[in-house]
Amino acid sequence: MSQTPQGASGDRRVLKIGTRGSRLARSQSAMTAALIEQVTGLPTELVIVHTDGDDLSIPLSAPPRPGAFVARLRDVLLDGEVDIAVHSFKDLPFAPMPGLSVVAVPQRAAALDALVSRDALGLDELPAGSKVGTSSPRRASALLRYRDDLEIVPIRGNVDTRIRKVREGRVDAAVLAAAGLERLGLHDEITELIDPKVIVPAPAQGALAVEMRTDDPLAATVAQINDHDTRIQVAAERQVLTGVQATCTTAIGAHSVLQGYSLTLMADLTDHMGVAHAHVARTIGLRRGDPTDDARALGESVAEQLLERP
Ligand SMILES: NCc1[nH]cc(CCC(=O)O)c1CC(=O)O
Structure with missing residues (x-):
């Protein structure tokens, strides 16, 4: 039998990775587990955790429950039932959670939104009146600003469910x-x-976002899977959320591009009635010391500009 590698604390722990049960969550957690094993040599195990946000019996019209997807995962992490929680970073509320730290942000996958349309028509080719499914206020308001002849249809459910609704013709895209x-x-x-x-x-x-208990002696070991460039970009984008004090129903977008030492951040805010809209884009040069601070300062100034001109 192969020897179990030792952790930084010298114990022979199997790192328990808590994950939501959806196919997407499990796939993200399994990818992260594989990366942790490859980089640190520590053995891992996935633990499925049911969360409130997965409960489709709660109507869309119910009051928003901030962080519903992450709250329960964080509870079991704080309780010590699991050692690591893997979250889609965009689902994390901006307020830090006492006792927990985001120890690593692995290299980012695609950041953009994608159109999935039934007849393989692009956004510019969809006929007037086409039904486009989304329950995101950010996507809905941006779509209507670009094409006010589209009809936005709220759709919820996991990724597979939403794709099925396109295939079945419940929506055109x-x-x-x-x-x-x-x-x-x-x-x-x-x-x-x-x-x-x-x-x-x-x-x-x-x-x-790979989250652990702040006092876990293995946090520094798992932190090795961090991707520095991704962390810089995420720091800038998330600072926009903090700056405008966004909730999960705020229509806010923030997207950054890092080229060498040049960081460009664009952001978009639509007010709750969908009337006022602000768009800001700014580029800064990063210093070589701790660029994360520069990234946050950029996010902060972009947030201020967004709030100046609603
Ligand atoms: N809102 C749910 C959610 N949270 C993260 C992702 C996708 C993965 C990601 O953005 O990292 C999705 C699905 C979607 O928005 O289509």
Whole structure:
């Protein structure tokens, strides 16, 4: 039998990775588990955790429950039932959770939104009156700003369910995160990657947050799977959320591009009535010391600009 590698604390722990039960969550967690094993040599095990956010019996009209997808996962992490939680970073509320730290942000997958359309028509080719499925206020308001002749139809459910609604003709098209489609092997369903200026992606879309208890002696070991460039981009984008004090029903997008030491951040905010809209784009040069601070400062100033001109 092969020897179990030892952790930084010298114990022979199997790292328990808590994951939601959806196919997307399990695939993201399994990818992260494989990366942790490869980089650190520590053995891992997946533990499925049922969360409130997965409960489709709760109507869409019910009051929003901030962080429904992540709250229960965080509870079992704090309780010590699991050692690691893997979240879609865009689902994490901006407020830090006492006792927990995001120890690593692995290399990001696709950040953009994707159009999946029944007749393989692009966004510009959809006939007037086409039904486009999305329950995201950000996607809905951006779509209507670009094409006010489209009809937005709320659709919920996991990625597979939403794709099925397109195939069955309940909607003519749907907008989903490209990252989710790719992680599920559904890349071929993508009709078009949507220009990030047309629909500015959600802050941190496509990135994962690997969360552990702050006092876990293995946190520094797992932190080795961090991708520095992704972390810089996510820091800028998430700072926009903090800056505008967004909730999960705020129509806010933030998307950054890092080229060498040049970081460009674009962001988009639509007010709750869908009337006022602000779009800001700024580029800064990063210093070589701790670029994360520069990235946050950029996010902060972009947020201020967004709030200045609603
Ligand atoms: N809102 C749910 C959610 N959270 C993360 C992803 C996709 C993966 C990601 O953005 O990292 C999705 C599905 C979607 O928006 O289509």
